Amino acid sequence: MSESDPLAQLIANPLRPLPERWTVAGRVAELERARAFATADDYWAWVAEQQRWMQPWETVRSGELPDFRYFEGGLLNVADNCVDRWAEDPATAYRAAVVWEGEPGDTRTLTYTELADEVSRLAKGLLELGVRKGDVVGVYMPNLVEAFTTIHACNRIGAIYTVLFSGFGEEAVASRLQAARASVVVVADAIYRRTKRIELLQTLRAARDRAPSVRATIVVDRTGDAPPLQENEFGYADVLEKGTGGTPAVPLDPNEPSFLIFTSGTESTPKGVVHSVGGFLLGTWANAYWQAGYEPGDVYWVAADVGWLTFPIQAVVGGLACGMTIACFEGALDTPTPARFYEICERHHVTKVLAAPTVARMLRKFGDDLAAAHPLGLKLITMQGEPLDADTFDWTTDTFDAPVVNAYGQTETGSTWTYPVYGAEGLRAGSVGTAVPGHEWAILDDEGEPCAAGVKGNLVLTAPFPTLARTVWDDHDRYLSTYFAQFPGRYATHDEAVLDHDGHLWVLGRADDVINVAAHRISTMEIEAVVTAHPAVVEAAVIGVPDATKGTVPIAFVTLGGDATDGIELDISRRVVAELGGYARLEKVYVTGAMPKTRTGKTMRRLLRDLVVHGEPTGDTSAMEDRSALDTVARVVRAGA
Template identity: 80%
Template structure:
C-alpha cells in the first residue's frame, strides 16, 4: 500500500481540537476512563452485560475466535424486556416519552415507555395467535412509524427473527428478500408518504407475495386512514392487537440465537442476509448509543435515518431504547415541503442530539447560511454522522453553524454498530477522522500480505478480536460468510475498507479497498480525490469513481452538483485544475460531469457503483432497489451524454 497523498497528509497533520469547556460532560469523562481501564475486551463486555437485565446468569463471557465465537453462554436474556419493559416498570421512567413521531403530512404521536410496552406485548400475543413461533422470520415492510418500533420488539419478545424491508423497495426487491428469508408473516403499512406522494406498500407486497410462498399471513397497518378492503390472509393491525389484548411475557433467549436478518444490496443477484444475534446486538448497541450519543436528562435524540438502514435499529429501536432515551422519528423527506423542514422538526420537538448521514449536513449547507440563521437551535448539543466519509469542510461548517461538537463515526452492516469515533462529551475532534476505537474493539492496518503498516501509511483495515455485535453468519450460507470476511486475512476480519492511522492515533477510513484505483501505477483512493473535489467552493456535493482505460488501467471521473450561481463550464475547468494542484497530475480527472441529482439510497448515501455503470455500460447493471428516486439516474445519464 502507498503512503498518503499530499492532500490527505495536510488533513491528518492538522492538530487535534480539544473540546470546548462547555462541551465536556465530566461524568462521561470518568466513565470512559474506567471503561478503558479494563484489562481486555472480554472484561469490558462483561461490564456491559452487567448493565442489562438477565433472566438467567451467564457461565462464560466468551468462547471461540473471530470465525466462530459465542458470548455469555448459559445466560438468557430478552431484547424487548431490556429496551421496553424495564423502563415501563420503573415509576421514574414509565411516563418518559419513548418515541416522539412526526409524519410527513404533519401528524404527530408521542408514545411513553408504558404505552409502548403494552402495545408490544399485545402485538406479540397477536403474532403468536397467527401461528408465529420462535425462530420464524417476520418481514417488516414499513416506513418510519411508531408501529415499526412495536413490530420489532414484538418479534424480540417472542423470539421471532425479524427482517426490515426498506419501504422504498419495489416488487422484485421485496419478493427476493422474502424468498431468501423464508418469511412466514409480513407486517406492512398500507402506504407511506414521501415528498408529498403516497407510496402503495400493501399493493407492492401483494404482488411480491405471489413469488414468496412461505408467507402465510400479512398484518396491515392503516397508515393513511383509508386502507382498502383486506384480502384473504390479511389481518388489520388493530384486530391483531385486540386478539392479543391479554399480552404475553418476554421469552428468555440464548444471547447467541439469531435476532434479525439485514439484507445488503450490491451487484450480486442473490441478496445477502447478514445475521445478528439476540444478546450480542443488544449489548453492542447499548454501548454504541451510550458512548456515541449518551443519555442525559431531557434529551430528545433524533436518529434521522430510515428504519431500513441498520443505523436506525442500532441507535434508535434497540440501542437508544436500551439506554432509556427519547427517540424522535420522522417519516418523510427532510427537504419537503420546504428546505426548513429539518429546523422546524428540531424546534418543534425539542431535539437535543441528531444522528444522520453526512449528506444531511451537505444538504443543509446547500440551502444556505441564511436559512440556518433564521432557525437557531439553541437546545442542540450534538450532531453525529456516519454512513459515508465526512469531508473536513462539511465537518467544519456543521460545527460552526450549529455551535456543537460533530462526532464522526464508522462501522458497517456486518459490525452491527459503529466502533470508532470520538466519544461524545469527552474526546478531542479532528475534522475528517473517525477518532479512536471505543472500548471492546481492536484493529490493525495491514498491507496486501497481511503485515502491519507504519503510522501514516495506508493499508487494509482489519479487526483482530471478536465483539458482540459482529455478524455471526450469512443466512443459509455460512461458507459465503467465511469466504467474504476471513479468507483474505486468516484469523482477522476484513472490512474491505482502506484506512490510515495518524501520529495522534486518529483513524482515517478512506473508503472501500475496491475503490482504490491504479492510474498508470499510482494507487489512490477515489475518496481522497472526492474530498479534494468537495472542498472546491463551487461544489455542493461530489462523487468520484474509477472507470477502465486502455492505457492507464483506470481513470477517475467526477460527478458534481454545483451552487446555483456557478457557471458549469468554468467550474469544470477549475475543479480539474484544483485536483491537479492538490494531488498532482496522476490524479487528473478524465471528466467532470455536472448533474443536479445523484442516485442515492433513502438514507442519503450516493450509489457510486451506479455512476460507474452509467459511464462504463450506459445503464445500471446491479441492484437498484435501494435507490430513492429512480429519476436521478436519468438526470445523471443526461449529464454523461452532454
C-alpha cells in the same frame, strides 16, 4: 511520508480539543475507567452488567474469529431490556419513548408504558397467528411507530425479524421474503414520501406469489384509507385486540439469531446478514451510550430510515436500551420546504441528531440564512454511513455550534466502533477518532503485514465483539469466504484506512474504490476532499473507471451552489492537479443537479460507475430513493460522452 504527499495533507487536519461548553461532566473519567479494563472481555462483562438478565451468564466469551459465542449460560430478552424495564420504573414509565411525525404533519407520542403495552399485545397477537420462536417476520414499512412495536414484539417472543426498505419494488420484496423464508409480513397500506402516496400493500400483494412461505399479512392502516383486506390479511388494530392481556417476554440464549438484514450490491442473490440476540443488544447499548450519551431531557433524532441498520442500532434497540426518547420522521427532510429539518427539531425539542453526511451537505446547500432563521441549540450532531469531508465538518460545527462526531461501522459489524466519544474526546475533521473499548483492529498490506502510521492499507478487525454478524442466512460458507478468506482469523472490512501519527483512524473508502492510476494508488476520499473544498461545490462523488493506458482514471460528479460560474469543470480539475499532482488528474467532471442516493442519503457511487462504464445500471437499484436522480445523471453522462 512527505508533507507534500496528498494523504499526508488529508490526515494533517488539526485536532480540536473540546471546549468546556461541549464537555459532559464525568464523561472523561468514565471513559478512562472503560479503557482501563485489562481485556476486551472484561469490558464486555461490564456492559453485560448494565442489562437485565433472566438467567446469569457463566462465561463472557468462547472461541475466536470466525466462530465465537458470548455469555453462554445466560438468558435475556431484548424487548425486556429496551421497553419493559423502563416501563416498570416509576422514574421512567411516563418518559416519552417514541416521538413520531409523518410527512403530512400528523404526530404521535408513546411513553415507555404505552410502548410496553402495545408491544406486549402485538406479541400475543403474533402468537395467535401462529408465529413461533425462530419464525421470520418481515417488516415492510418506513419510519412508523409500528416499526418499533413490530420489531420488539418479535424480540419478545423470539421471532426473527427482517426489515424491508419501504422503497423496494415488487422484485426486491419477493426475493428477500423468499430468501428469508418469512412466514408473516407486517406492512403499511401506503406511506407518504415527497408528498406522494406510495402503495406498499399493493406491492406486497404482487410479490407474495413468489414468496410461498408467507402465510399471513398484518396491515397497518397508515393512511386511514386502507383497501379491503383479502384472504390471510389481518388489520393491525384487530391483531392488537386479539392480543389483549399481552404475553411475557421469552428468555433467550444471547447467541440465538435476532434478525437478518439484507445487504444490497452488485450480487444477484441478496445476502442476509444475521445478528444475535444478546450480541446486538449489548453492542448497540454501548454504541448509543458512547456515541450519543443520554442526558436528562434529551430527544435523540435518528434521521435515518429503519431499513438502514443505523436506525435499529441507534434508535429501536440501542437508543431504547439506554432509555432515550427517540424522535422518528416518516418523510423526506426537504419536504414540503427546505425548512422541514429545522422545523422538526424545533417542534419536538430535539437535542441530538444522527444523520448521514449528505444531510449536512443538503442543509449547507439550502444556505446560511435558513440556518440562522432557525437557531436550534443542538448538543450533538453525529454522522456516519459515508466519508465526512473537512468542509462539511467545519460548516456543520460552526453553523450549529455543536460537536460533530464522525463514526464508522458497517452492516456486518452491527454498530459503529470507532469515533470520538461524545462529551469526552477531541474532534478532527475527516477522522473517525479512535476505537471505542472492546474492539481490536489493524491495518494490513495485501500480504497481511501491519502498515506503519501514515501508510494506507486494508482495515481488519482482529478479535471478536458481540455485535459482529454471526453468519449469512442459509449460507455460512458465504460468510466465511466473504469476510475471512482474505485474512484468515481476521474480519476483512474491505475498506482502506490509514492511522495518523496521533493514533486517529481515517477510513478512506472501499478497497475496490482505490484508484490505481499508472501504478499510483489514491483513494476516492482523497480526491473528493479536494473537490468539495472548491467554494462552488456542494457535493461530490469521485469514481474510478477503466482506461486502456493508465489502467484506471478518476471521474468526478459534482452538484454546485448558487455562485457557480462558467468553466467550473476546468477550475475543479486544475485544483486537483495543483493539490494532489498530475497523476490524480480528473479525466472528466460532470456537473449534475442530482445524485442517486439511498433513502438515508448515501450516494450510490457504484451506479455512477455503471453509467459511465456500461451506460446503464448493472447492479441492484432497489435501495435507491428517487429514480429520477439517476435519469438526471444519465442525461449528463450521455451529453458529455
